[in-house]
Amino acid sequence: MQVHENYPLKSLNTFGLPALARYFAAVRSIGELQELLASYRSGPKLILGGGSNVLLTKDVDGLVVKNEIMGITKTGEDEDVVYLRSGAGENWHSLVLYAINNGLGGIENLSLIPGNVGASPMQNIGAYGVEIKDVFHELTAFHLEEKTNYTFRAKDCAFGYRESVFKNKYKGQFLITDVTFRLAKRPVFHTEYGAIRQELEKMGVSQPGLQTISQAVINIRSSKLPDPKQVGNAGSFFKNPSVPAETFELLKSSFPGIVGYTNADGSVKLAAGWLIEHSGPPEGGSWKGYRDGDAGVHAQQALVLVNYGNASGAAIYELSGRVMQSVEEKFGVSLEREVNIL
Numbered sequence: 001m002q003v004h005e006n007y008p009l010k011s012l013n014t015f016g017l018p019a020l021a022r023y024f025a026a027v028r029s030i031g032e033l034q035e036l037l038a039s040y041r042s043g044p045k046l047i048l049g050g051g052s053n054v055l056l057t058k059d060v061d062g063l064v065v066k067n068e069i070m071g072i073t074k075t076g077e078d079e080d081v082v083y084l085r086s087g088a089g090e091n092w093h094s095l096v097l098y099a100i101n102n103g104l105g106g107i108e109n110l111s112l113i114p115g116n117v118g119a120s121p122m123q124n125i126g127a128y129g130v131e132i133k134d135v136f137h138e139l140t141a142f143h144l145e146e147k148t149n150y151t152f153r154a155k156d157c158a159f160g161y162r163e164s165v166f167k168n169k170y171k172g173q174f175l176i177t178d179v180t181f182r183l184a185k186r187p188v189f190h191t192e193y194g195a196i197r198q199e200l201e202k203m204g205v206s207q208p209g210l211q212t213i214s215q216a217v218i219n220i221r222s223s224k225l226p227d228p229k230q231v232g233n234a235g236s237f238f239k240n241p242s243v244p245a246e247t248f249e250l251l252k253s254s255f256p257g258i259v260g261y262t263n264a265d266g267s268v269k270l271a272a273g274w275l276i277e278h279s280g281p282p283e284g285g286s287w288k289g290y291r292d293g294d295a296g297v298h299a300q301q302a303l304v305l306v307n308y309g310n311a312s313g314a315a316i317y318e319l320s321g322r323v324m325q326s327v328e329e330k331f332g333v334s335l336e337r338e339v340n341i342l
Helices: 030-039 092-101 119-123 194-203 210-224 245-254 272-277 313-331
Strands: 004-008 020-027 044-048 060-067 072-077 081-087 136-143 148-153 174-184 260-262 268-270 295-297 305-307
Touching (some): 020 030, 030 060, 081 092, 092 210, 119 174, 194 210, 245 260, 268 272, 295 313
Parallel strands (some): 020 060, 044 060
Antiparallel strands (some): 136 148, 295 305
C-alpha cells in the first residue's frame, strides 16, 4: 500500500472534476486499512468507491481512501435463496451480471447503475420497482475511530428512499467492507414499470427472464442517461420528492400533466425530472439541454446534471441551486440533492 501526496482525483469521480487529495491511498483489505489509520490518526476525510455519487467542489485537505476490497463468495443457501457476499470495492454492475449468470434473481432491475457495491446499501439504490433493502441480508463495516468491525442487519441500516444510517446518523464514521445479498433461486420478476414492459415488447420478449429483463434495463438506461466516460455526470442528481395526496391533487388541478406515483403510506412521489423540465431557467426556455459554460442539464433527462469538460464542482453546485429554486417557485415543491456534496 502506497500513500500519495497531492493526488489528482479527476479520474476517480464520474463527474470528472479536478480536485486534489492532500493524501491518498487505496486499501484492498481491512489489514491495509488498519495500517493506514495507524499512521493517519485523524482519519479519512473522504471514502471513495466508484466515485459515482459525489460532487467535489474543492480540494480535499486530508486523507482520501479508495475502497478496493474485492471478492464474491456464496456464504450459504436454502431451498429458496442463496446468500452472496461481495467485497465493497466490486463494481456494482459486474455483481449484477455475476448473479444473473448464476441464475440468481433480485437485482436484475438494478443493472447498469454506476458505482461500487459498498455504495449500494449506503444509498439504498433502486430502480424500476426494486431497492437494495428488498434483497439486503447484512453488511460488515469498519468503525474508523474505534478500529472495530460491526455487522449491520436491515433494521440497523434504517433504509429509506435513497437513505440509510450511513448517509446521516453515521456519516463518515464507517467504511463498508462487504455486503451480503439474499438472492432468489426462483425469482419473481418485476416488469410492472411501463418502460420495462415497452422495452421487452420492442425486444420481442413474451416470457421475460433474468437476462432479458437486465438487457431491457440496460437499453432503457443507455438511451436516457449519458455515459460518464463520454460526458461527466453522477446519474440522477436530485431525489424524487413526495407530497401529501391533497397537495398532489391541488398541483394536478393546475398542472394536469404532472407525473406522480402513490407511495405505500398514501403520499405521492413526484417525478423530479418532470418538475425540472416544466420549470425552466429565469431567462426562459427549458432546463433540458441548458448549458452555462461547461456545466449543464442533460438534453434527454433533466434529472442529470453534466460536466461537458471543464466545469468546476462549484459551478455544477450553483446550477443545481438554480434548478431547485425554479422548481420551488413554480410548484412550491422542494427538491433535495441525491449526490453527496464535498
